[in-house]
Amino acid sequence: MLRLHPYRYHRPKELGEALELLREHRGDSMPIAGGTDLMPNMKHGLYTPSHLVALKGVEELHVIEERDGELVIGAAETLTRVASDPLIKRRLPGLARAAEGIAHPMIRNIGTIGGNVCLDTRCTYYNQTYFWREALGFCLKKDGDVCYVVKGGSRCVAAHSADTPPMLMTLGATVDLATADGARSVPLTKFFTADGIWNTVREPDELVIRVRVPIPSPRLRTSYQKVRERKSVDFPLLGIALAVEIDDSHLIESISLVVAGLGAKPRVVGGLDKIAGGQRLTPDIIEEVARRAHRQCNPLDNLIVDTDWRHAMVAVYVRRAFEEVLGQPLAAA
Numbered sequence: 667m668l669r670l671h672p673y674r675y676h677r678p679k680e681l682g683e684a685l686e687l688l689r690e691h692r693g694d695s696m697p698i699a700g701g702t703d704l705m706p707n708m709k710h711g712l713y714t715p716s717h718l719v720a721l722k723g724v725e726e727l728h729v730i731e732e733r734d735g736e737l738v739i740g741a742a743e744t745l746t747r748v749a750s751d752p753l754i755k756r757r758l759p760g761l762a763r764a765a766e767g768i769a770h771p772m773i774r775n776i777g778t779i780g781g782n783v784c785l786d787t788r789c790t791y792y793n794q795t796y797f798w799r800e801a802l803g804f805c806l807k808k809d810g811d812v813c814y815v816v817k818g819g820s821r822c823v824a825a826h827s828a829d830t831p832p833m834l835m836t837l838g839a840t841v842d843l844a845t846a847d848g849a850r851s852v853p854l855t856k857f858f859t860a861d862g863i864w865n866t867v868r869e870p871d872e873l874v875i876r877v878r879v880p881i882p883s884p885r886l887r888t889s890y891q892k893v894r895e896r897k898s899v900d901f902p903l904l905g906i907a908l909a910v911e912i913d914d915s916h917l918i919e920s921i922s923l924v925v926a927g928l929g930a931k932p933r934v935v936g937g938l939d940k941i942a943g944g945q946r947l948t949p950d951i952i953e954e955v956a957r958r959a960h961r962q963c964n965p966l967d968n969l970i971v972d973t974d975w976r977h978a979m980v981a982v983y984v985r986r987a988f989e990e991v992l993g994q995p996l997a998a999a
């Protein structure tokens with residue numbers, strides 16, 4: 667049986683109270699939303715905070731509304747709500763589909779979008795019980811100083827494994843953060859770092875309050891493709907988010923492609939405007955984008971499947987993303 671360590675569970679009702687608790691116990695506390703990732707991680711001895719600050723009862727973190735040309739989603743909104751809310755489905759269908767593909771209904775009913783954005787990175791040598799990790803001699807990310815993925819490596823390369831951030835990045839989302847001392851906003855493309863031990867710019871006592879997404883043009887088409895072992899329950903082995911805006915003359919106005927599940931930071935595939943901007947979305951353009959993504963993305967041996975196979979899947983799933991956007995009705999205005 668995997669036992670939890672002793673800790674105090676705080677249930678603040680207001681944001682200010684939650685932030686104060688995190689400040690007071692900085693270094694020995696963590697926020698908990700649905701707990702669908704944090705609880706298993708605590709049972710594995712990956713985190714042992716003495717204080718958990720529960721976010722579900724904080725009113726300010728529950729909102730889904732259109733405001734000043736943006737869709738605002740509170741951090742404590744569940745994945746089920748994100749997947750099924752009529753406003754999100756109408757305005758950001760790609761995000762709704764990405765949320766719908768996470769885990770299974772029970773987890774989506776509890777897990778939140780804030781927890782998904784702040785999800786810990788994952789690795790074959792990290793997401794294991796204490797005993798498993800101890801038998802190996804622990805790893806760079808937790809309790810040890812050796813990386814088993816990159817031999818001799820000094821930086822943790824555990825994989826970003828959350829499904830909504832890649833889609834949110836292609837949509838130009840921003841996260842609003844707050845500590846007891848103040849607030850700031852960070853574009854999601856600048857939120858993640860390449861350090862697998864702590865892969866965001868978020869401070870330990872800082873909360874994600876909400877995600878804001880600019881309402882896209884009705885001409886924007888999106889796709890989220892997820893490589894996984896089974897069609898439900900499993901984390902992504904690769905996550906590919908595509909957003910393409912096609913104008914009235916069927917030319918590509920903008921294109922954005924993000925690949926996650928490689929290293930600690932989702933990769934924005936670069937140079938696409940040069941090859942696809944202003945062009946018709948032909949099979950040749952799709953092939954060129956797929957080849958470019960394949961060249962720029964190098965999966966590591968950090969997840970359970972063969973690395974070369976995962977690398978080959980990058981191009982395959984980019985093509986599938988284009989197939990989906992080509993067959994898609996335009997989003998409603």
Ligand SMILES: Cc1cc2nc3c(=O)[nH]c(=O)nc-3n(C[C@H](O)[C@H](O)[C@H](O)COP(=O)(O)OP(=O)(O)OC[C@H]3O[C@@H](n4cnc5c(N)ncnc54)[C@H](O)[C@@H]3O)c2cc1C
Nearest residue numbers: 699700701702703704769777778780781782784828829874
């Ligand atoms: C069997 C199983 C399958 C899963 N499959 C998937 C999957 O396919 N795709 C996927 O993306 N995820 C998957 N997950 C992981 C998880 O369920 C989701 O990522 C979920 O969205 C996490 O949200 P949560 O509210 O439960 O986060 P929690 O577990 O409560 O928290 C996760 C982390 O985020 C921090 N945190 C939470 N909220 C905030 C906030 N507002 N501000 C700052 N920090 C915060 C916590 O301190 C913790 O570090 C799976 C989990 C399980 C157990």
